[in-house]
Amino acid sequence: MHTSRSRARSVAVCVATLCVTGVTSLPALASPSPSPSAVSALDRQLLTAAHQGNLWEIATGRQAQSAATTTCVRRVGADFVRDHRILDAGVVKTAAQLGVALPSGQTAAQLRQTAALKSLAGTPAYDAAWLKAQYPAHTQTLALIDQEIASGTNPLVKSLAKTARPVVARHTQMVNQGVCHG
Incomplete structure (x- = not known):
């Protein structure tokens, strides 16, 4: 007993x-968690590009909050900062789980584009240029997300892409046909 x-x-x-x-x-x-060897080149490409893209979106979104002349672009910039911070937290966490090293900053082209936008700060040209710069960045990201969903090999990265897709698609619509175009 x-x-x-x-x-x-x-x-x-x-x-x-x-x-x-x-x-x-x-x-x-x-x-068992996937090992780094279970991460394909496409999976790594998505993680790297998404991280750098998120860093760029956060930087230009912050910039828009102070440099834009319209309330609409300032509001969209704030939405982008919020959403891309959340997306990037997922990217960073997934990369760490998989042992994928991420770059510490934006690409040289992204930095040049941010500087070019900054040179227009406070003018109506800034708002149009900011919206115009956001569209190709989001469409390129959508294409890479779709490629990952179709052909990626790591389930964690594919899941991350599936989660990010509706957010990036919504952002694409916002800057292309959406909220700030009269």
């Missing part, structure tokens, strides 16, 4: 430990 109570108490402690620490912290019980 004492052994039965002791065993029941041990089982209860084990169950409580699993609840507190989470099953995934016990490697023998957790499903």
Whole structure:
């Protein structure tokens, strides 16, 4: 009887430990996470491009909040900052899980484009140039997302692409035909 109570108490402690620490912290019980070797060149390309794109969107979105002359572009810039921060958090987390090193900043072309936009700050030309710059950035990202969804190999990266797609599609519509075009 004492052994039965002791065993029941041990089982209860084990169950409580699993609840507190989470099953995934016990490697023998957790499903294996994909190894870095399970990441294709396309998966890596998406993670890298998405991260750099998110950094650019956050930077230009912040810039639009102060440099745009219309409330609409300032509001869209704020939406982009919010959405791309969330998207980038997923990219960074996924890359870390998979052992994929991400670049520390934007591409040289993105930096040049941000500087060119900044030179127009406070003028009506800024708003039009900002919207015009956002459209190809989003359509290129959508094409890469669609390629990843169709041909990517890592399930975590594919899931990330599927989650990002509606956000990027909405942004594309906002800057192409949408909210700030009269």
